[in-house]
Amino acid sequence: xxxxxxxxxxxxxxxxxxxxxxxxxxxxxxxxxxxxxxxxxxxxxxxxxxxxxxxxxxxxxxxxxxxxxxxxxxxxxxxxxxxxxxxxxxxxxxxxxxxxxxxxxxxxxxxxxxxxxxxxxxxxxxxxxxxxxxxxxxxxxxxxxxxxxxxxxxxxxxxxxxxxxxxxxxxxxxxxxxxxxxxxxxxxxxxxxxxxxxxxxxxxxxxxxxxxxxxxxxxxxxxxxxxxxxxxxxxxxxxxxxxxxxxxxxxxxxxxxxxxxxxxxxxxxxxxxxxxxxxxxxxxxxxxxxxxxxxxxxxxxxxxxxxxxxxxxxxxxxxxxxxxxxxxxxxxxxxxxxxxxxxxxxxxxxxxxxxxxxxxxxxx
Numbered sequence: 001x002x003x004x005x006x007x008x009x010x011x012x013x014x015x016x017x018x019x020x021x022x023x024x025x026x027x028x029x030x031x032x033x034x035x036x037x038x039x040x041x042x043x044x045x046x047x048x049x050x051x052x053x054x055x056x057x058x059x060x061x062x063x064x065x066x067x068x069x070x071x072x073x074x075x076x077x078x079x080x081x082x083x084x085x086x087x088x089x090x091x092x093x094x095x096x097x098x099x100x101x102x103x104x105x106x107x108x109x110x111x112x113x114x115x116x117x118x119x120x121x122x123x124x125x126x127x128x129x130x131x132x133x134x135x136x137x138x139x140x141x142x143x144x145x146x147x148x149x150x151x152x153x154x155x156x157x158x159x160x161x162x163x164x165x166x167x168x169x170x171x172x173x174x175x176x177x178x179x180x181x182x183x184x185x186x187x188x189x190x191x192x193x194x195x196x197x198x199x200x201x202x203x204x205x206x207x208x209x210x211x212x213x214x215x216x217x218x219x220x221x222x223x224x225x226x227x228x229x230x231x232x233x234x235x236x237x238x239x240x241x242x243x244x245x246x247x248x249x250x251x252x253x254x255x256x257x258x259x260x261x262x263x264x265x266x267x268x269x270x271x272x273x274x275x276x277x278x279x280x281x282x283x284x285x286x287x288x289x290x291x292x293x294x295x296x297x298x299x300x301x302x303x304x305x306x307x308x309x310x311x312x313x314x315x316x317x318x319x320x321x322x323x324x325x326x327x328x329x330x331x332x333x334x335x336x337x338x339x340x341x342x343x344x345x346x347x348x349x350x351x352x353x354x355x356x357x358x359x360x361x362x363x364x
Contacts, residue, residue, distance in 0.1 A: 074119035118332040122154035131163040140172035147175035173217035180222035228272035257320035302342040315340030
């Protein structure tokens with residue numbers, strides 16, 4: 001029995017100490033949690049209890065899977081085809097007169113301001129023929145608005161040139177950076193075959209007059225040419241050098257379903273199409289022309305932000321023009337998601353260049 005005495009004594013001592021120890025623990029625990037909260041509020045937010053079993057692994061795995069959303073596309077350079085109407089009938093046209101709609105001026109200005117707020121630096125007005133609506137007054141007001149109020153670095157126009165008058169330069173020339181004139185041949189008979197003929201007017205002679213006006217009113221002069229079956233063998237070196245444009249954009253004839261190809265198209269451009277090798281042959285023949293900027297079908301198809309007459313972005317990735325919703329209805333950031341725009345190709349083809357006449361330092 002005497003051997004059990006130590007155990008009995010230990011039991012009595014533990015019983016005697018249990019109450020004080022319980023009181024001490026009861027006071028220490030609240031103090032511990034108060035100290036932990038104070039450190040967290042003071043900035044020690046990294047202090048946390050160890051995760052439950054498996055919790056850390058799940059959080060780490062979820063962090064690896066969840067990547068941030070892609071940044072929104074910036075509409076640095078936009079081509080606004082505000083009208084589809086035209087006075088020419090070019091057989092390969094890829095933006096045909098399927099509607100006669102033109103936005104009211106105030107709505108067009110609202111959309112342009114939205115684009116500028118989204119990051120637009122350059123606007124290019126095109127058609128159809130942009131000078132056909134209100135004899136160029138509508139276009140002139142947009143050009144002035146973009147330069148004077150939106151303060152865009154570059155405002156440009158692509159036109160066939162047939163409807164431009166000197167009075168337009170007098171009223172709006174100071175607000176325009178670049179005028180690009182479409183000219184596919186320096187042989188007037190070839191222009192007629194292509195569809196650029198207009199009665200007694202000579203397209204090539206008119207080009208010379210427009211070049212002089214651009215020089216007189218300090219507008220950078222540019223030429224666009226679509227290389228096709230009827231001009232692929234032409235030598236344009238000397239005429240281009242004589243006109244001395246800041247850029248000579250040379251496009252390969254492109255088929256777009258619903259525009260110049262297919263049952264619903266207003267044009268049938270198959271007869272104008274040339275092969276890649278033929279296009280390369282034309283470029284090789286003109287490689288000495290320093291202002292030449294070539295664009296094959298591959299470079300051209302997805303590297304333009306195209307806005308139609310309703311201010312919808314047109315996605316050409318599937319060989320046709322699929323419209324987004326209008327930026328006027330859903331905003332630029334939402335609409336541009338459906339544009340199909342290839343920004344890398346835009347930069348690769350030289351889409352970003354010195355496009356303000358203030359920076360071109362031209363000898364007027």
